[in-house]
Amino acid sequence: MTTVESDTTATPPAAAGRWTAQWKELYAEVITTGLCTGCAGCVVTCPHDVIGYEHEEGKYIPFHLEEELGLDNCVHGFGEGGGCTTCTRACPRFRAWEPAADMHLFGRVREPDEMAGIWRQLYLTRASDKMVHEMGQDGGLVSAMLIWLRNHDYIDAALVSGVEDDDAWKAKPAVVATKDEILATAGSRYTYCANPLALPEAKEKGFERLALVGMGCQTSSPPTMWDRKAGKVSKPFLFNIGLLCSKTFDDAIFTELFEAKYGLKKQDMVKMNIKGVFQIWMKDGSYHEVDLKECHAWTREGCKSCPDFAAEHADVSTGGIGEDNDWTLTIVRTELGEQVIERMIADGSIEAKPAQTDETAMRLLRLLSIVSRRRWPKEADAAPAIGVPPPKKKKAAAPPADAAPKTD
Numbered sequence: 541m542t543t544v545e546s547d548t549t550a551t552p553p554a555a556a557g558r559w560t561a562q563w564k565e566l567y568a569e570v571i572t573t574g575l576c577t578g579c580a581g582c583v584v585t586c587p588h589d590v591i592g593y594e595h596e597e598g599k600y601i602p603f604h605l606e607e608e609l610g611l612d613n614c615v616h617g618f619g620e621g622g623g624c625t626t627c628t629r630a631c632p633r634f635r636a637w638e639p640a641a642d643m644h645l646f647g648r649v650r651e652p653d654e655m656a657g658i659w660r661q662l663y664l665t666r667a668s669d670k671m672v673h674e675m676g677q678d679g680g681l682v683s684a685m686l687i688w689l690r691n692h693d694y695i696d697a698a699l700v701s702g703v704e705d706d707d708a709w710k711a712k713p714a715v716v717a718t719k720d721e722i723l724a725t726a727g728s729r730y731t732y733c734a735n736p737l738a739l740p741e742a743k744e745k746g747f748e749r750l751a752l753v754g755m756g757c758q759t760s761s762p763p764t765m766w767d768r769k770a771g772k773v774s775k776p777f778l779f780n781i782g783l784l785c786s787k788t789f790d791d792a793i794f795t796e797l798f799e800a801k802y803g804l805k806k807q808d809m810v811k812m813n814i815k816g817v818f819q820i821w822m823k824d825g826s827y828h829e830v831d832l833k834e835c836h837a838w839t840r841e842g843c844k845s846c847p848d849f850a851a852e853h854a855d856v857s858t859g860g861i862g863e864d865n866d867w868t869l870t871i872v873r874t875e876l877g878e879q880v881i882e883r884m885i886a887d888g889s890i891e892a893k894p895a896q897t898d899e900t901a902m903r904l905l906r907l908l909s910i911v912s913r914r915r916w917p918k919e920a921d922a923a924p925a926i927g928v929p930p931p932k933k934k935k936a937a938a939p940p941a942d943a944a945p946k947t948d
Contacts, residue, residue: 559768561628561635562617563591563604575633575920576601577842579754580734581761582627585773588616591627593737595712597791600732600842629768632760632853638923641760641853644767645874650852652927655909657852661872662895662902663881664862668888676726677813678860679868681890682753682781683726685856687719688889689751689880695779697742698751700725701733709794709806713738715745728860730812732788732840736761739776750776755785756848756857763853779876782851784859784869786843786908793838797830804828813860847924849912850905856881861908862901867893869901 570576578600583593592605608615617623628634632641642649646658666679676683689695702714702725711733716722735754742750752759759782765774794806804820811821818830851857855877858870870892872878884890895901914931916924 559625559629562623562625563614563627564612564617566628566631566634567604567612569635570631570633571601571603573917573920574841574845575917577633577757577846578602578732578734578840579632579758579761580736581630581632581758581765583734584736584739585626585630585765585770587626587771587773588624590614590616593734595734595737600734600840626770626773629770630761630765630773632757632764636921636923637760637764638852638921640767641763644763645853649923650926655913655927656850656871656905657848657857657873657909659857659871659873660875660878661881663870663872663892664864664867664895664898664901665858665870665881665890665892666867668891672723672726673866675723677728677868678865679890680726681858681868681870682783683722684890685781685880685884686716686722686751686753688884689779690717690719690722692883694749694880695751696747696749697745698722698753699735699738699742700753701729701735703729707806709809710791713741715742715747717745717747727811728783728813730789730814730818731791731793732842734758742776748776749778751779751781752777753781753783755783755788756851756853757842757846759851759857760848760853779880780854780856782854782857782871784850784857784861784905784908786849786912787839787846788843789835789838790840793835797834797838801834802828802830813865815860815865845915845917845920847913847916849908861904862895862898864898867898869895869898869905871905 580593583591583602590605591602593602604611604614606615639649650658665681667673667684672684673680686698697715697717700714700716701711704710704712709729711729711731713733713735714725715738716725735758759780762774762777762780798804808823809820810823813819818832818835820828855874856872858868861869872881885892910928913925913928
């Protein structure tokens with residue numbers, strides 16, 4: 541592994557040799573080092589179905605199901621001429637993942653000053669359909685886009701975050717294919733959900749053209765697979781919608797903080813958002829704010845080293861940062877993403893205005909991208925930290941006006 545240098549010049553990855561890395565390397569370099577975000581890319585792409593995953597609090601980490609060689613090795617990784625390497629090809633945190641995804645999507649790596657990744661257009665958008673706008677998060681763009689993609693025959697279905705039948709705030713991977721299904725899963729929950737785990741269900745239902753909605757740790761997986769030639773497992777992912785994300789929280793935050801300290805029971809919550817504070821709306825019409833510093837103790841382990849706030853490898857990245865809760869910051873990254881957004885604007889499916897009109901959104905996009913990149917470990921591949929400015933030194937507090945002068 542290389543050492544991070546904040547002023548390193550961005551360079552394309554070296555020409556790839558024969559790819560031989562298998563589960564043993566993934567386990568040593570990602571699973572056990574804190575780099576694993578639990579995206580489940582390795583799980584859903586494993587052709588031998590030997591990588592397990594528990595979608596439960598405190599876990600969200602892949603593990604090997606076979607016992608022949610122990611948890612840290614895989615019998616399928618060996619053989620004449622080499623063995624199976626699919627899991628490392630699919631992992632969006634294994635070695636030089638950022639330049640791999642960059643080169644596939646954009647034909648170049650990001651420049652050192654492109655803290656939020658490579659993009660073509662920046663908009664503030666919102667759904668024109670009042671119901672979609674109200675049921676969605678902020679401007680309702682993600683819901684509007686999924687409905688539009690389905691209606692215009694770009695996709696058959698989408699992999700999203702749904703909720704358990706008996707718990708409206710317990711996220712679970714889901715497949716949606718109709719407007720009603722899309723709207724039923726609208727909104728943000730801020731606990732983790734490995735949406736790619738819904739891929740087998742989508743295949744069982746015969747859906748071949750899929751959109752993936754997820755945080756950057758998930759939406760970086762398909763282009764990483766494509767660049768590393770992971771094979772047919774990457775083919776269903778035709779459109780990537782990335783969610784801006786600085787962290788997610790363990791489910792225990794509901795009982796151990798919101799309920800224990802503030803008396804806010806999750807069964808009585810109707811909506812939540814993060815706008816500098818954790819905002820919570822209740823069924824009785826009350827509104828509450830919780831300082832984000834109080835929430836840090838429940839930050840999920842997989843988020844503590846994630847460098848990708850801005851979902852830099854999606855076709856379109858989106859999130860509710862800025863002055864107005866009614867609009868969604870929309871980062872158009874790929875040619876396909878630009879085509880879809882422009883068509884949606886043209887036919888009136890969404891309203892749009894330049895993002896540069898919201899100085900707060902622009903400032904936060906850069907700031908939060910930098911903060912996330914600073915978390916990336918120095919021992920890992922250098923690319924995500926290239927160009928990241930060092931934190932500003934805090935000025936020493938001025939002495940009180942009546943303080944006695946120092947004497948030698």
